[in-house]
Amino acid sequence: MAREKGFRVIAEFSIHPIGEGTSVSRYVREALSELKKAKGLRLQVTPMATVIEGEKLSDILPAVEAAHESLFRMGARRVDFVLRVDDRRDKKRRMEDKVREVV
Amino acid sequence: MAREKGFRVIAEFSIHPIGEGTSVSRYVREALSELKKAKGLRLQVTPMATVIEGEKLSDILPAVEAAHESLFRMGARRVDFVLRVDDRRDKKRRMEDKVREVV
Amino acid sequence: MAREKGFRVIAEFSIHPIGEGTSVSRYVREALSELKKAKGLRLQVTPMATVIEGEKLSDILPAVEAAHESLFRMGARRVDFVLRVDDRRDKKRRMEDKVREVV
Amino acid sequence: MAREKGFRVIAEFSIHPIGEGTSVSRYVREALSELKKAKGLRLQVTPMATVIEGEKLSDILPAVEAAHESLFRMGARRVDFVLRVDDRRDKKRRMEDKVREVV
Numbered sequence: 001m002a003r004e005k006g007f008r009v010i011a012e013f014s015i016h017p018i019g020e021g022t023s024v025s026r027y028v029r030e031a032l033s034e035l036k037k038a039k040g041l042r043l044q045v046t047p048m049a050t051v052i053e054g055e056k057l058s059d060i061l062p063a064v065e066a067a068h069e070s071l072f073r074m075g076a077r078r079v080d081f082v083l084r085v086d087d088r089r090d091k092k093r094r095m096e097d098k099v100r101e102v103v
Numbered sequence: 104m105a106r107e108k109g110f111r112v113i114a115e116f117s118i119h120p121i122g123e124g125t126s127v128s129r130y131v132r133e134a135l136s137e138l139k140k141a142k143g144l145r146l147q148v149t150p151m152a153t154v155i156e157g158e159k160l161s162d163i164l165p166a167v168e169a170a171h172e173s174l175f176r177m178g179a180r181r182v183d184f185v186l187r188v189d190d191r192r193d194k195k196r197r198m199e200d201k202v203r204e205v206v
Numbered sequence: 207m208a209r210e211k212g213f214r215v216i217a218e219f220s221i222h223p224i225g226e227g228t229s230v231s232r233y234v235r236e237a238l239s240e241l242k243k244a245k246g247l248r249l250q251v252t253p254m255a256t257v258i259e260g261e262k263l264s265d266i267l268p269a270v271e272a273a274h275e276s277l278f279r280m281g282a283r284r285v286d287f288v289l290r291v292d293d294r295r296d297k298k299r300r301m302e303d304k305v306r307e308v309v
Numbered sequence: 310m311a312r313e314k315g316f317r318v319i320a321e322f323s324i325h326p327i328g329e330g331t332s333v334s335r336y337v338r339e340a341l342s343e344l345k346k347a348k349g350l351r352l353q354v355t356p357m358a359t360v361i362e363g364e365k366l367s368d369i370l371p372a373v374e375a376a377h378e379s380l381f382r383m384g385a386r387r388v389d390f391v392l393r394v395d396d397r398r399d400k401k402r403r404m405e406d407k408v409r410e411v412v
Contacts (some may be wrong), residue, residue: 001381012151014187022193022225022284025204032205045206046149047156047198048115061370062338068366068396077399078228082187082288083392084117084151087323087377090125090166090386095150101128102135103148104278120330125387128285160274164267171263173292175207180296181331185391190274193283218357220393234395238411245388251406251412252355253321253362254393256323290323290357290391296331301356308341309354 001089010095013064013087014049017076030074031067038063046093049082053095057087080098104192111196112160114188116167117152120179124164134170141166147198154187156198160190207295215263217291218303219270220255225280236280238272244269250301255288259301263293312396318366319404320394323358326385339383340376347372353404357393361403366396379387 015031032050034075035043038076042053054060064083071079086098105175118126118134138146140147157163163173167186175181189201220231221237238256241249247269248259261268270289277285284308325333330359332386341359344352350372351362373392380388395407 001384001386005383010150014148016224017284018224018230019228019318020225022191024224025145025201028205028366044150044154045202046115046191047113047147047201048152049149051150052404053150053311061374065366068394072312072396072398073310077310078395078397080222080396081394083184083394085377085390086151086387087394088125089381089389098128098150099148102131102281104281104283106278119327121325121327121333122329125328127327148213152282160271164271168263168267171291175209175293175295180207181248181294183293183325184291187276188284188287189284190278190291191284192278192384216356218355228397234411250356252321252352252358252409253319253360253407254395255355255357257356259356288393292357294331304334304356305354308337 003089006092007089008053008055008094009087010098011052011060011083012049012081013052013081015067015081017071018078018080020076027071027074027076030038030070034067034070035063042095051095052078057085106192109195110192111156111158111197112163112188113201114154114155114163115187116155116184116186118184120174120185121145122183123179125164129172130177130179133173137170138166142184144199154198160188209295212293212298214259214261215266215291215293215298216304217258217266217289218255219258219287219289221273221287223277224281224284224286233277233280233282236276240273241269248301250280255300263291311404312398315401316398317362317364317395317403318369318396319370319407320361321358322361322390322392324376324390326380327387327389329385336380336383336385339379343376343379344372360404366394
């Protein structure tokens with residue numbers, strides 16, 4: 001199924017270094033600032049991840065890669081992340097719609 | 104490290120049936136209503152999951168299991184879920200604190 | 207859909223402490239030894255997780271909880287885990303079947 | 310921390326369509342065949358995912374994107390995936406090493 005104009009990919013990204021102390025918020029802030037540099041992405045920070053909405057997966061992946069690399073530039077030696085992607089092409093929706101439909 | 108009083112486990116839960124159509128919101132609503140029945144959990148619905156805050160992991164797991172089982176009661180034949188847990192015992196924090204520290 | 211006898215839940219569990227150094231294998235070994243204590247579970251260690259097969263979700267969750275708690279007993283101050291569950295009740299299969307069907 | 314030559318990123322990828330029936334193995338096979346086309350990646354299929362080892366994250370992400378897109382070409386209307394990445398730059402290791410250290 002080809003993507004028509006106006007459809008959005010919704011993803012969730014969670015990242016942290018392993019071995020740089022129990023507090024990792026300064027690393028998460030840096031990752032977030034990288035995501036913000038990417039054009040055309042909408043972001044929502046939650047207690048466990050950052051939700052990312054973009055037009056195409058190929059807009060989201062470079063931002064994720066930049067965020068990942070930014071932790072190493074800060075000195076991290078080991079970085080783990082989880083990216084979950086939900087791509088639906090039979091119905092237009094934005095991130096707010098997904099919440100509205102279930103609450 | 105033993106858990107002292109007042110510490111909270113923060114988790115994230117995402118569930119859907121596979122093979123019951125592309126729209127799964129009625130299943131997610133049912134799962135959510137099961138989570139709400141559990142005593143002592145705080146919930147936040149995001150576009151990709153439900154964040155769960157509880158006093159102990161053993162308060163969260165039965166709620167997750169009830170939510171999982173509820174989809175089968177609705178007729179689902181296959182159910183997948185992801186549960187991510189973040190349990191920190193060196194610092195008290197609630198779900199809002201995790202967001203506040205990074206934005 | 208009720209679970210008939212002989213069906214199996216297949217799950218995947220990945221755990222690590224945050225802030226106890228970049229090498230976490232001794233913690234993973236401990237978690238694994240807790241999983242092994244649980245009756246009736248089959249385990250397969252992969253480079254990124256441990257696959258768990260059990261008769262019911264309620265057999266798997268206590269083992270996951272015991273594994274989680276074991277890291278704190280070793281001194282970890284913060285522990286993160288991911289549990290993914292695939293529960294299918296329209297077809298009997300074991301963990302090997304899932305691999306056989308796709309390779 | 311910059312990546313030195315010889316270091317490897319280890320990842321795990323799990324993908325399925327939502328709403329194309331309870332059996333998704335033909336979709337997983339297609340995704341796997343896309344991953345195999347990528348140069349320089351090592352793959353290991355497990356019951357819950359495919360483990361991917363590559364030299365850099367930027368070698369893995371295009372393969373993941375191709376796999377994702379291949380499900381839509383087969384007719385899927387909604388596709389979900391989970392990608393977990395473990396990137397360690399203080400110690401050389403391959404996917405087998407991660408298993409050997411814990412079993």
